[in-house]
Amino acid sequence: MECMSLLGVGACAPDTEFRASLPFPAFDINRDTIPPLLRRRSSQAMQMAFSAATAACEKAQRPPSAFPAIFASVAGEIKTTDQICTELVKDDGVISPAGFHNSVQNTAAGYWSIAQQCTQPASALAAGSDTLPMALLEAWCQLACQGGELLLVCYDETWPEYLDPGRGNPAFACALVLAAGAVDGRLMQIGRPQAGEAIFPAAWTNSVNSMPILAAIPLLEAVSAGKGAQTIALTPHTPGWQVDVRGWE
Template sequence: MDCMSLLGFGACAPDAGFRAGLPFPADDITREAMPAMLRRRASRSTQMAFSAALRACSQAGRSPAGLPAVFASAAGEIQITDQLCLELTRAEPMVSPAAFHNSVQNTVAGYWSIAQRCTQPATALAAGDDTFAMGLLEAWCQLACLGGELLLVCYDERWPAYLAPGRGQVEFASALLLAAGGWPDAVMQLGRPVYATSAVDEFSPPAGSDPVLAVLPLLARAAGGASVQPSLPVGRNWLVDVHKR
């Protein structure tokens, strides 16, 4: 496979101040993105992921039910997991079955499959600072092997401050609808993510402090950024070639 095509993208940033400073369109959490029964049980990370994913599908004119998906998150359901761990330190812990059910890394993938009635494969992954780059590389591998189209969603809610001071303090989700090969109506075409032997100079805070924000340069270019750089950083040591159509 020579390249993959970006057919649509979406972003969700609940903080209005952060959202206003982004160089691309982003939404607050869209309550209608989830059925009410599921929404009552879902975390903010799940609701953000849904909001971004449905925007990407809508922009590309694709039905979510027919798309394989990759869900990438550095911390997953970190708030719920933190609450469970704190509960276990009590003299008489009372662990909620619902909270435990929602604490796993593939929570979003499960809710997505249920809500969209999607029987296509779904992958959930985490890779620390390289989470977005690994999500993009996983998407590349699946498309190169199987062809077709795929939805990549990268998300993180705010981390408990004491776990990693100064990091994980931005709530954000992004979604890319990708297709194998070059498409004439693509927003842009992307090469295979490659590892750089040294840190990428352009990759600086805030993206350097929150793994979920590694997608920002790519979304800025997708929204019409005028940069002529042939490659974009997608992580501290990762680059991807980009060609606007």
């Protein structure tokens, strides 16, 4: 496979001030993307993931149930997990079965399959500060082996402040609908993620050090700009990960 084609994109940033600072279009959480029966038990992470994923599918003009999905998050359901740990150290040590059920890394992926009545495979991954490049590499591998199209969602909710002071903020999610090879109507061609020396934009380095999933900003900015071929850094550390992209020219 020579490249992946980007067919649709969506970005969700609940913080109004941060959203306004982004160099590409983003929006607040759209709770209507989650069915009412699931909405009451949804976390910020799940709400953002669904909002971005739905927008990307609409942009690509694809039904959400049409293809496999990959959900990537550094910390997953960190707020729910933190709450469970807090309850465990109390004298009675009783935790909510629903809370435990919703604390796993694949919570958003599982509920997405349920909500969209999607029988295609869905996977969840985490790789610390390399979560974004590993998610793109996983997408590349699946498309190279199986062809077709897939949905990639990268997201992280705000982390409890005391767990890692100065990190885990602001919350953010983005979603990409990707296809194997060069497909008509694509927004951008994306190459295979690889190790390299590309320099991450200094303006966003501090933000990514605080919230690693924000490493997607340069790639999303390139999508918004549209034209030209360039190499995009996927991590703020050097050497790190990078990807070659080409706009619609």
